[in-house]
Amino acid sequence: MIKNFIHQFASPKTYLFQVTRAYPYIFVISILIYTISIFWGLFLTPEDFVQGNSYRIIYLHVPASFISQALYGGMAIASAIFLIWKVKLSAYLVKSIAPIGAITTFIALISGSIWGIPTWGTWWAWDARIVSTLILFIMYLGLISLHDSFANYEKADKFLAVLVLVGSVNIPIIKMSVEWWSTLHQSASITISDKPTIDPSMLYPLFGSMIGFTGIVVCLVILSSKLHIFIREKNKSWIKKYV
Amino acid sequence: MSKFAFNSISDALLMQSLNGQNHGLYVWSVLAIVFFTLLITFLVYRYKLKKVSKKIK
Numbered sequence: 001m002i003k004n005f006i007h008q009f010a011s012p013k014t015y016l017f018q019v020t021r022a023y024p025y026i027f028v029i030s031i032l033i034y035t036i037s038i039f040w041g042l043f044l045t046p047e048d049f050v051q052g053n054s055y056r057i058i059y060l061h062v063p064a065s066f067i068s069q070a071l072y073g074g075m076a077i078a079s080a081i082f083l084i085w086k087v088k089l090s091a092y093l094v095k096s097i098a099p100i101g102a103i104t105t106f107i108a109l110i111s112g113s114i115w116g117i118p119t120w121g122t123w124w125a126w127d128a129r130i131v132s133t134l135i136l137f138i139m140y141l142g143l144i145s146l147h148d149s150f151a152n153y154e155k156a157d158k159f160l161a162v163l164v165l166v167g168s169v170n171i172p173i174i175k176m177s178v179e180w181w182s183t184l185h186q187s188a189s190i191t192i193s194d195k196p197t198i199d200p201s202m203l204y205p206l207f208g209s210m211i212g213f214t215g216i217v218v219c220l221v222i223l224s225s226k227l228h229i230f231i232r233e234k235n236k237s238w239i240k241k242y243v
Numbered sequence: 244m245s246k247f248a249f250n251s252i253s254d255a256l257l258m259q260s261l262n263g264q265n266h267g268l269y270v271w272s273v274l275a276i277v278f279f280t281l282l283i284t285f286l287v288y289r290y291k292l293k294k295v296s297k298k299i300k
Contacts, residue, residue, distance in 0.1 A: 042270065043247055043255060052260025053248075056270045060277050103284055111273045118266055216281060223288035230295045243299045 003085050010089040012229045013238050019222045026222075030215025037208030045202050054118040057111055059205060063213035064107040068136060069171055071101040071217070076168040079161035091157035092232060094164060095147055096225035100217060102140035109133060112185075120184050128177035129185035132170060139167045153232065 041059035048055035075097045082090035112130065113123040124130070143160060150156030178187045190196045196203055233239045249255040258267035 038274070042274075043249065046248060047260060049261070052262055052264060052266055053258035054260070054266040054269055056258070056266075057273050060273050064277070100284075103280060107277055107280055110276055114269050114273050114276075118264060118269055220281075220284055220288065223285070223292065227288060227292050227295060230292065230299060234295075234299050240299060243296045 006081065006085055006087055010087050012089050012092060012233055013242075015089055016226065016229055016242060019226070023219060023222050026215050027219045030212050030219065032212075033208055034212025034216060037205045037212055041202075041205035041209060045205060046199075048202075051119055054115060055202075057115040058202075059209045061108060061111040061115055062206060063210045064104050064111060065133070066210055067214060067217050068101060068105040068108050068133070069174055070214075071097050071104060071221075072136065072140075072164075072168065072171055075101065075164045076171075079164040082157065082161045083165075091161065092228050093221075093225055094160055095157070096228045097221055098140055098143045098147070100220045100224055102137060102144065103220075104217060105133065105137040105140055109137060116184075125184050127183045127185055128181040129174065129183050132174040132177050135170055136174060139170065143167075 038059055042056050045056070047053055075094050078090040078093045078097070081087050082094065109130075112133070116123050116125070143163060146163065147156045147160050150159070177183060178185055189198045190203075190206075198206065230239065230243070249258070256267050256271070257265045258270055259265050
């Protein structure tokens with residue numbers, strides 16, 4: 001039943017038509033939410049007692065950090081679907097998500113480094129959280145290069161899917177690094193099980209910026225996947241009609 | 244959400260904290276990096292899509 005459902009709704013053609021229709025709505029709503037949340041976070045929230053105004057970087061750093069890991073999770077799920085049910089669209093999505101994941105991880109690393117200067121007194125430390133995030137960034141770049149190095153797309157898709165699944169071990173390491181090791185990086189302020197340790201006046205714009213940034217990244221994934229589908233399906237008659 | 248955290252635009256640009264340090268440089272540079280990274284990514288993908296679409300046509 002799951003197999004039939006996936007095959008029915010996950011053809012590149014159906015996907016392309018659906019996302020093209022949804023794209024403008026997601027884009028406008030996300031930009032609005034993100035802009036309002038960033039304005040709220042930068043100008044309307046009170047100063048932090050310990051970190052001063054530098055804490056406002058949280059509204060830019062945390063969404064990027066969260067999404068960089070979530071995208072890898074998405075790639076791992078898509079890889080598993082591709083390997084189990086041979087869904088072509090899943091393989092396309094894995095390849096399309098990788099560059100966007102690299103960009104969001106780059107933003108997370110750079111914003112974290114800049115935040116580290118006034119907070120820790122250094123832009124870099126060989127800290128478990130920072131190093132595991134750097135590994136994630138290198139993994140994204142490696143996966144992109146690996147796929148591009150193959151002449152045969154089908155082989156490249158399989159290799160990529162297997163490597164993404166192997167590399168997914170890094171995601172719980174990033175998440176738990178602040179608990180398992182003594183790190184400069186603070187532990188999570190928002191968890192599913194506990195009450196957030198941030199004041200609501202600072203928390204609401206943070207949620208807003210995370211939702212807005214997620215929407216913007218979804219738009220980027222849509223563009224990236226569209227490009228990949230165009231390249232892979234360029235000889236099909238339906239794609240000529242679509243373009 | 245009602246009260247501004249800064250008294251003037253120059254205060255907002257400098258973002259002077261209770262310890263006397265100005266944090267504006269850090270916050271604004273991160274904002275600029277995020278903004279331009281996203282903008283360039285969008286523009287690059289739109290350009291590539293146009294190019295590939297032309298080839299397909």
